[in-house]
Amino acid sequence: MFVGHYGPSFLAKRADQSVPLWVLFLAVQLMDVFWALFVFLGIERVRIVPGFTKTNPLDLYYMPYTHSLPGALAWAVAAAIVYRLVTGSGKGGALVGAAVFSHWPLDLLVHRPDLALWDNTAKVGLGLWDYPILTLALEGLLVFGGLAVYLGVTRTRPGSRPYSLPTLAAVIFVLQVGMLVGPPPPSDRAMAATALLSYFAIAGVVAWLERGRQPRELATE
């Protein structure tokens, strides 16, 4: 799953608008950020096997540190603690931790059984990736549903453009469709580097775009 992970970050904004959206955008992908880094460094491993699933060619045979259930819980707790230490907000920390953990159940829906319940064993995954239309429908529902909730609790700041975030969501959704129909990545490290850059680029754009919105309850003028 890629763009669908961003749905929960919009929902977390509804619970506490003090948490920056770009932080939540990194939080929901934190497991994949470290996965890409670890693949790049050779700590976790993936094989590119064209046709491995109907949606992507990734044989994710070794990722116990980022995508096992205990791993996901550990990243979530660590992120919650770091956010709490940096900002002093316990509620914000809890939301950031929940956003990090949301990655795992969403991956569970789409992955082949490659998500370990312990270390690199007892692997689970419901395999929606073998149904490309269903996968895209789910990802679209998550990201655009979450976006609708976010747009409902915020308003455009005077002088800002109202359609910038929906445009971004549409662009990353189209990129995802492109990955589905495009050629497989040239190598695991090239794919990891591209993924890592994408996560930070998207969070960076969101940091810029979210300045154009403000909470609705503050809208008094």
Ligand SMILES: [Zn+2]
């Ligand atoms: Zn993942």
